Each structure stands twice: as structure tokens, then as C-alpha cells.
Amino acid sequence: MGNYNVDILAVVPARAGSKRLPGKNLLDLHGKPLIRWTLEAALESQVVDQLVVSSDDDAILAEGIRLGLHTIRRPVDLASDTAATVDVLVHTLESLAKEGVRPARLMLLQPTSPLRKAEDIYQAVQCMDKTKAESIISVCRCEHSPLWSNTLEADGFMDDFLRPEILNQRSQDLPVYYRLNGAIYLAKTESFLKSRGFFMRNSQAFIMPTERSIDIDTPLDFKVCEYLYDTMDK
Template sequence: MSAFTHKNLAIIPARSGSKRLPKKNTKNLNGKPLIKWTIDLAKQVNEIDLTAITSDSSEILTMASQENCITIQRPDYLASDTASTFDTLLHTIEHLANTGIYPENILLLQPTSPLRSKEDIENSLSLLDEKEADSIISVCPSDHPPFWSNTLKSDLSMDSFLENDIPNQSKKYYRLNGAIYLTKTSLLIKNKGFFMPNSFAYIMPQERSIDIDTSLDFEFCDFMLKRRQN
């Protein structure tokens, strides 16, 4: 890879389709499209040098262009439900390299996490340096310990639903919240993702960790934003 032209590149992936909540990225959330919450936040973080939007939607790309973001037309094979996030990021990195842009770090900001704060992003970037980490991944406390969950049989039998020996319930469990993924560009390509040796968690509170996937998530997030404003 050539010498770095920028320190931190934020990539916001936004497909037009969504089975569970159609066109959610452009759906109005408390006064503006869902994706614009993440675009506006990225613009507030001084450490972010460039913000790129990758999408198959002309509406989203036009909006992003008006916000002075780099826009990348995503090919159809990367706009399906089965397309991987890594392949989308790799396509973005290669596209930018062809235009002479070589970022040192990649910050993935999914638009479905509009409650993350400016401080969350800044603290994640600081943690990458403080820990001399290869990647930072955001998590939040889990609502329920994992051993209270299981699959169900077709007859709905609860036999063996819980393990005989319940683990120590005093332990604190965390889950991925989808808000922040950060790593060095070269390591993202090498490891084909953000999980790798020398990765560290950035812990966020549950109230900033809503990941919008359903209409219920959307309505709850709208409520939280209104409460924050009040």
C-alpha cells in the first residue's frame, strides 16, 4: 500500500433494501433521515478526515454528496441480503485507492446506530492508541445472561432448555452493539474483518446502543431522541 494520505476514514454503508424495515436508512427519524444522524455525527469529530458513503441508492448518494461526503456507487452483488460487510468495505477501500486515497485507519459507522455520541467515537479512537490495539469494537452490557436463552423444538418442549449447571450469575456479560468498529486498514484486509488478535472492547451504555432492525427498534429510538432533546 502507498503512503497514507489520511489518518481516519469513516465508512457508512447504507443499502436501499431492508426486509424487516423497508428503506430504513432514509426513513424519517425525529426530523431527519436515519442515515443523516450518522453523517452529521461524523462531521462533528475532528479526528475523522474523510467520510465515505457506499450505497446502491441514488437517493442516499445524492444526500451524502450534498453533505460533502465521498459517495461510492455500490454494485448489485454487494447490495443483497447475503453480501458481507467486509466485501463492501474492501470494495470501498479499493475504489478510494484508485482515486489516490489511502487511509491509515478504517472506522465503520453503521447508520442503524444513531444514538452513539461524538464522545463514543473520540474515545474509541483514543483507545486504539492507548492500548496500541489492532482493533476496537463497541459493546454494551447484555440485558440477560446467555444461559437464559436457547433454541426451541418444533413441539415447543422446554425439556433441557436450561443447562443443569447454571454458571455463576455474578459475572457481567456484554454483547456487540454494532455502533463502532475501528481498525487499521491493512489489518482489516489481512483479517477480513475487525475481530483479530489484540482487539479491545469499547463499552457503551445500553441507552446509546440501540441497533435499528425493526419498526419497534425505530419507534423506541425515536422516543429516546425526543427524550434527549427535552
């Protein structure tokens, strides 16, 4: 086991660029930049021992500094469209190790999930503690069954689009499916580094409400998020 001096390190990665929704991490959502929703939820959860913002953008880093958080400027090669989140997290861990910070557990909180609440973060940690899982990954129930989905040929014909046993079944009679919602990832640091990701043996699902599971990537996602926030119990 490692010589840890921090239990949970939470990293919020937020680069400047975004092709589908430019500047999304700083978009105003009900009076606050998008990233601040995640930062405040992490702080409010009271289970995060150190919260770090990783970015290539001065304005995004300033949001972290404004809240008194540790910030890390990531190199250009980790701020491209093709940069992998796992590499950003490894860079963060390596940067903090040089400062003597060694976390037992690593949490990823993406700023594009602003409706995730502090209680969700708290309960995810409780889930790991209770189940003794190596990692926790948040999911929500699928809005539509994937059994009603398939690829299409170039001609658009739907021969064999659905399996025979699915035809004419009511949606409520189909098996319940869950999808990744991108809101919370948590793993033991050693297991994360060994697996280079959060999917590993003994991973546990943490089920979140669908209405708190919006993941903003497009202008439509942002509009849906605004609507969901307006209809939520505050």
C-alpha cells in the same frame, strides 16, 4: 507499512433495499433522515479525516453530497441482501486507492445506530491510541443474561433448558455479559484486509451505554429508538 496519506477513513454503507424495514436508511427520525444522524456524528467527532457514503441509491448518495462528502456508488452485486459488509468496505478501499487515497485506519459506521454520539466515535479512537489495539469493536452490556437463554426442541419442552448451577439464581448474581451493538468498528487497514474483518488478534472492546446502542432493523427497533431519543439528555 503502507504509504498512508489519510489516518482515519470512515465508511457509512447504506443500500436502498431492506426487507424488514423498507427504506430504513432515509426514514425520518425527529426531522432528519436516519443516515444523517451518523454522518453528522462522524463529522462532529473531529477524528475522521475522510468520510465516505457507499450506496446504490441516488437519494442516499444525495445525503452525503449535501454535506459535502465523498460518495461511492456500489455495484449491484454489493447491494443485495446477501452482500457482505466486508466486501463493501474492500470495494470502497479499492475505489479510493484509484484516487490516491490510502488510509492507515478504517472505521465502519452503520447508519442503523443513530443514537451513537460524536463523543463515542472520539472515545473509540482514543481507546485504540491508548491500548495500541489492532481493532476496536463497540459493545454494550446485555439487557438480559444469555445464561437464561437456550434453544427449544420442536415439542417445546424445557428439560435441561437451564444449567443446574443457574437455576434459582438472581439476575444480579450472574456474570456480566456484553454484546456487539453494531455502532463502531475501527481497525488498522492492513490488519482489516489481512483478517477480512474487524475481529483479529489484539481486538479491544469499546463499551458504550445500552441506551445509545440501538441497532435498527425492524419497525419495533425504530419505535424504540424514537422513545430512547425522547428520554435522552440532549
